[in-house]
Amino acid sequence: MIRMLISEVMKTCGLTKKAINYYEQQGLLALQYDHNGYRKFEEKDVGILKVIAVLRKLGMSISDIKTIIMSGDRRKLLQQYKAQKEMTIRQAQAQYECLQYLLESDTSLEEIFHEIDDRLEGTVNMKDKLLQAFPGVYGEYLYIHFGKFLDEKLDNGDKIEAYHRIVEFLDQADPLELPADLQRYVTDVFESLSKTDLKEMDEAMNSAIDDIDRFIAEHKETLVSYALYRNSKEYESSPAYRLQQALLEFQKTNGYYDVFIVNMKIVSDSYRKYQEKLQAANERFLAEYADTFFPSEQ
Structure with a gap:
């Protein structure tokens, strides 16, 4: 299982730290934390952030993105x-x-x-x-x-x-x-x-x-x-x-x-x-x- 630092995630997904924090607050991400309180970004989390980044560029609202991420279709x-x-x-x-x-x-x-x-x-x-x-x-x-x-x-x-x-x-x-x-x-x-x-x-x-x-x-x-x-x-x-x-x-x-x-x-x-x-x-x-x-x- 590959885990990434937030700096690596920011570079990979083209997102700012504030944007990632906001998406987590809005319930788009369910991140795990280590014993020191640092977030652990796994491959699935990075994949979700890439989806969010693309859909935001297409003008989609946070609520619509959340629906799509949670949908099976x-x-x-x-x-x-x-x-x-x-x-x-x-x-x-x-x-x-x-x-x-x-x-x-x-x-x-x-x-x-x-x-x-x-x-x-x-x-x-x-x-x-x-x-x-x-x-x-x-x-x-x-x-x-x-x-x-x-x-x-x-x-x-x-x-x-x-x-x-x-x-x-x-x-x-x-x-x-x-x-x-x-x-x-x-x-x-x-x-x-x-x-x-x-x-x-x-x-x-x-x-x-x-x-x-x-x-x-x-x-x-x-x-x-x-x-x-x-x-x-x-x-x-x-x-x-x-x-x-x-x-x-x-x-x-x-x-x-x-x-x-x-x-x-x-x-x-x-x-x-x-x-x-x-x-x-x-x-x-x-x-x-x-x-x-x-x-x-x-």
């Missing part, structure tokens, strides 16, 4: 902290853009009050509320998917009212709760996906919608194989099927389609056009594969 907590940082960055960016717009505008602060307020509300809060209402990777995907439609200006009363209906929906939406085995399935499948992966999935979906005939022609064999699997007993007993049903039920009972989607079409002209293309692509797809995907309904 540091990755999940770090992901949550990363999401909070991203939210802060988005808010700062929106504030900066509004400040720049204000300086370039000839109107007074009083005259531009409502426009600035709507700009900040419309470009930041709704995106962040998506992550709050749908935490985890599913929320990240929804943020990526819908976020690009939420940068438009709320330039009339209908859009502003629709925006507030969406915010109210997100504030009141029940959290998505899954059985323990489905939670593990979601973690196994989605936790490995980066934000880049999610963006690529969304872009692939958009590409297919933009030219559904080309997509069908290029992926015909894959689509047929997938259709056969979707109609199999194996799929009906799979976690993927149970997750799909749980999401559909959650969306139906929480007003996802009746409130969120309907008002998204009002808030965002680009989203309304996207939905029109999606519906056209879906009709074209069903015309080609209805008997393959839904044989029992024929």
Whole structure:
């Protein structure tokens, strides 16, 4: 067992003596003392101090660091902290853009009050509320998917009212709760996906919608194989099927389609056009594969 003097620990971790004393006082360290009253720093203590030093440089509070050190799932907590940082960055960016717009505008602060307020509300809060209402990777995907439609200006009363209906929906939406085995399935499948992966999935979906005939022609064999699997007993007993049903039920009972989607079409002209293309692509797809995907309904 290697033990170090405090001077060695300070040099190794890049910390001052006062900082180490403070972290001990805050309960981040549980040091042993020798018979002379000197602290004994073991390898695990040095490891904890290195973790503290890194997280402090990332701007994390002492209370958050303590939670992470004591947690058995540091990755999940770090992901949550990363999401909070991203939210802060988005808010700062929106504030900066509004400040720049204000300086370039000839109107007074009083005259531009409502426009600035709507700009900040419309470009930041709704995106962040998506992550709050749908935490985890599913929320990240929804943020990526819908976020690009939420940068438009709320330039009339209908859009502003629709925006507030969406915010109210997100504030009141029940959290998505899954059985323990489905939670593990979601973690196994989605936790490995980066934000880049999610963006690529969304872009692939958009590409297919933009030219559904080309997509069908290029992926015909894959689509047929997938259709056969979707109609199999194996799929009906799979976690993927149970997750799909749980999401559909959650969306139906929480007003996802009746409130969120309907008002998204009002808030965002680009989203309304996207939905029109999606519906056209879906009709074209069903015309080609209805008997393959839904044989029992024929």
